[in-house]
Amino acid sequence: MFDYLIVGAGFAGSVLAERLATQAGKKVLIIDTRNHIGGNAYDHYDDAGILVHKYGPHIFHTNSRDVFEYLSQFTPWRQYEHRVLASVDGQLLPIPINLDTVNKLYGLNLTSFQVQEFFASVAEPKEYIRNSEDVVVSKVGRELYEKFFRNYTRKQWDIDPSDLDKSVIARVPTRTNRDDRYFTDAYQAMPLHGYTRMFEKMLNHPNIKVMLNTDYRDILGMIPYKEMIYTGPVDAYFNYRYGKLPYRSLEFKHETHNVSVYQPQAVVNYPNEHLYTRVTEFKYLTGQEHSKTSIVYEYPRAEGDPYYPVPRPENAELYKKYKDLADATQGVHFVGRLATYKYYNMDQVVAQALTIFKQIGTKPSIELLGSMNGSAQNGSRVDIVDKAIPVEPIVANGNGKAVSK
Numbered sequence: 001m002f003d004y005l006i007v008g009a010g011f012a013g014s015v016l017a018e019r020l021a022t023q024a025g026k027k028v029l030i031i032d033t034r035n036h037i038g039g040n041a042y043d044h045y046d047d048a049g050i051l052v053h054k055y056g057p058h059i060f061h062t063n064s065r066d067v068f069e070y071l072s073q074f075t076p077w078r079q080y081e082h083r084v085l086a087s088v089d090g091q092l093l094p095i096p097i098n099l100d101t102v103n104k105l106y107g108l109n110l111t112s113f114q115v116q117e118f119f120a121s122v123a124e125p126k127e128y129i130r131n132s133e134d135v136v137v138s139k140v141g142r143e144l145y146e147k148f149f150r151n152y153t154r155k156q157w158d159i160d161p162s163d164l165d166k167s168v169i170a171r172v173p174t175r176t177n178r179d180d181r182y183f184t185d186a187y188q189a190m191p192l193h194g195y196t197r198m199f200e201k202m203l204n205h206p207n208i209k210v211m212l213n214t215d216y217r218d219i220l221g222m223i224p225y226k227e228m229i230y231t232g233p234v235d236a237y238f239n240y241r242y243g244k245l246p247y248r249s250l251e252f253k254h255e256t257h258n259v260s261v262y263q264p265q266a267v268v269n270y271p272n273e274h275l276y277t278r279v280t281e282f283k284y285l286t287g288q289e290h291s292k293t294s295i296v297y298e299y300p301r302a303e304g305d306p307y308y309p310v311p312r313p314e315n316a317e318l319y320k321k322y323k324d325l326a327d328a329t330q331g332v333h334f335v336g337r338l339a340t341y342k343y344y345n346m347d348q349v350v351a352q353a354l355t356i357f358k359q360i361g362t363k364p365s366i367e368l369l370g371s372m373n374g375s376a377q378n379g380s381r382v383d384i385v386d387k388a389i390p391v392e393p394i395v396a397n398g399n400g401k402a403v404s405k
Contacts, residue, residue, distance in 0.1 A: 008231030010039020012336030021207035062347030077189035152271035249304030
């Protein structure tokens, strides 16, 4: 008998599993349809022995001391400040737009005070900020908007910024100094041995069992539990009763190159005619030394794994219908990005999960649910382990080949 069945082994599910097991003494079964833990933050060593993020770059940053200290129980950190360049007019320029961006783009030598005056001279003030286009044009004018934002946003969302909620671009700052860090949070670091190692330590507890390659519907009625924590798509839980919630997806093309460095910065954005939006070189993120390097191209897609909720008013109205269903569903807690149809940074998901634990961790579980929720399908593949599946550490030897450590 499990106290909790947790659907999804990403940040939301893993944090709650760890807290419930270690702080409340609960017995937890955490399952995932994928063959690994860690959700989209999963990383692994590729065939060349280079640590890569399978689902694109995941950069940890937070202003929450509580979140940082919580995760620090499961990993040492590598200090890392993320920087991004944008390919514009044949140059690679800092993004977010700062003093150096303007000076290099236009061949100027402005000071911080002068660039502030420059922005003011080209900005198009808006009485009311209605959409993502208004956000940028009101700050830096139409030309910089066209060069840095419009095409990138259209590729990413398949929607013109003039039709996209203002929240999408509102968090991208414009700077009048030379600060070229993408984030300015108080805590910026990467797990020293990778995200997967961090999740393994998080789930390494006798009260936690992990089941992979499994759809939770396949085990309903077979494995008894008291309550469920659901971190998957909320519309899928209710069998798309009101229709599918729109998401944008991504396709990742990973490559390894026989050079030690491929590009001058960790990420290069392509706000132009290229079909991909950005290219990431992982060794910048991990600090790994290797004679080769691995990169990933990101291609936005309409179909595929759900990554980004599409922030439009009609989608918010559709989600509200599902939220009403979720709120009325006893014994199921809906947590995380997909379950709440909101784009959260990793630290925000952790904070949400810690908050949910405070709400449910000390209260008695309700009546038995697992045996009343339908039957499993025949022939499902189920792997049960007492803890996260151990993975041998991999390092690159002098020839650039992966070897066990």
